[in-house]
Amino acid sequence: MLSVVPTPITVRVPAKVNLHLSVGDPRPDGYHELVTIFQALSMTDEVTVLVAEEPGIDVHGDGADSVPTGPSNLAWKAVQLLAEHSGRDPEEPGVRLSINKGIPVAGGMAGGSADAAAALLALNHLWRLELGRDELSEIAGRLGSDVPFSLQGGTALGTGRGERLVPVLARHTFHWVIALDRRGLGTPGVYTELDRLRAESKPNRVGEVEPLLEALATGDPRQLALLLGNDLQAAAVSLRPGLRRTLRAGVQAGALAGIVSGSGPTCAFLCTDADAAVRVAAELSGAGVCRTVRVAHGPVPGARIVSEDRADRPTPPQVHA
Ligand SMILES: C[C@@](CO)(OP(=O)(O)O)[C@H](O)COP(=O)(O)OP(=O)(O)OC[C@H]1O[C@@H](n2ccc(N)nc2=O)[C@H](O)[C@@H]1O
Ligand SMILES: Nc1ncnc2c1ncn2[C@@H]1O[C@H](COP(=O)(O)OP(=O)(O)O)[C@@H](O)[C@H]1O
Known part of the structure; x- marks a missing residue:
């Protein structure tokens, strides 16, 4: 058949x-x-x-x-x-x-x-x-x-x-340098660490989101850099203290600002433009603070099909006996 x-x-x-x-x-x-x-x-x-x-x-x-x-x-x-x-x-x-x-x-x-x-x-x-x-x-x-x-x-x-x-609304493209750490961090543990830190002291909380929405609409990376914020950063840094050095090294390499990505340990550095990102990436890779460094831009679209060759298309389908 x-x-x-x-x-x-x-x-x-x-x-x-x-x-x-x-x-x-x-x-x-x-x-x-x-x-x-x-x-x-x-x-x-x-x-x-x-x-x-x-x-x-x-x-x-x-x-x-x-x-x-x-x-x-x-x-x-x-x-x-x-x-x-x-x-x-x-x-x-x-x-x-x-x-x-x-x-x-x-x-x-x-x-x-x-x-x-x-x-x-x-x-x-x-x-x-x-x-x-x-x-x-x-x-x-x-x-x-x-x-x-x-x-x-x-x-x-x-x-x-x-x-x-x-x-x-974010009409402009932003340029990032991404610093990957040697080992991962588990998300639940980072949330738990934040609860622990909050129970024993009052770590700073990020402010309101509206100014950041305005910065995104203008597309000015310098304005956006001032407003990046992540409540999980303190917890990620507490679990992985070396991230402090990575964050400092990115800014010393010329990034506008650095932030822990979500629950970490990856750090993301916002740069002025694509050329600056390449320069920052080169300098940061020489600093020896992370496993590897990549350049990225955003926003990009979500999940999308890149190859589709369905049976109802004119191209011949595979036929198995
Ligand atoms: C921190 C963030 C920031 O975008 O992403 P990552 O950095 O992990 O990628 C997310 O909140 C992660 O989302 P995701 O990884 O999908 O988490 P889930 O599978 O839904 O939940 C995993 C665990 O994270 C904690 N969790 C997650 C989301 C949330 N709003 N509150 C939580 O406390 C809970 O302990 C939960 O059991
Ligand atoms: N398809 C997958 N890709 C990566 N990790 C996965 C996948 N499915 C399950 N995992 C598990 O989920 C954990 C979290 O991985 P990941 O989603 O990459 O990180 P994060 O939650 O920090 O964004 C990993 O340690 C891995 O064990």
Whole structure:
């Protein structure tokens, strides 16, 4: 018997940085109420989904060794949730995932969330579910607080756990230098450390978000640099004191400002323009304060299909006997 097998679908999905991250008190469900501004950056993962009798995941690229390939992989959880949602057997979804990591693992740049968002979008097409963005975003929010933003991309205001999003006007491109640390930091531990610090002293809190929204609208990186703020930074630095040196080194290298990205330990440095970012990156890599340095820009779009060769297209499909 002949059966037509849809060809694989690849989705490219961006990392994020939080330009503003205001963390409230813990809620009864253990999450913290946030007011955050996400920006999607030009560091990306690629996730390919393909129909396969033998389900599974393979992971390639930077940090692949520390990404789980079993059921705890967030992208696999996305496969199972979407299978369940669409009446398939979540234990036998009949697909393989191939993940190519360009986003640092456990770096505070939402790499796992990005892969989950990519898997949702790719399967929506592979399985021809035709779910709209709102429905996908609702499913994404059940996988993790950052997953809806990985789908949406651009620049957005996040509230609630970070999953309720409103797009933000940011007409200009901002240029960043990203300093990757040698080891990751676990997100829950960083939130717990912030609660601990707050119980014993009164660490500074970031201010209101409105001035930062105005700076984004003007597109002036100097104005934006003055307003970057992250309540989790103190907790990340407390757990990883070496980050203080990294943050200082980036500014000494010529960045306008530096910030810990989300729960860290990655640090993001805002630069005046693309040339300045290249200069800062070169100097920072020579300072020996981090594992590696990259240049990125934002905002960029959220998860999007970069290769699609569906059976209903004029190109011939693969045919398996
Ligand atoms: C800190 C942030 C900032 O954008 O990102 P990362 O730096 O980790 O990428 C996010 O809040 C991380 O979002 P995400 O990684 O999706 O977190 P989730 O899977 O939903 O939750 C993991 C754990 O983080 C804590 N958590 C997360 C979100 C939130 N608003 N309050 C919390 O306290 C909880 O301990 C939760 O059990
Ligand atoms: N697809 C995935 N990519 C990366 N990490 C994953 C993935 N699925 C599960 N994880 C686990 O999630 C943890 C957090 O990873 P990641 O999402 O990259 O960081 P962060 O939450 O700091 O943004 C990792 O330590 C890893 O064990």
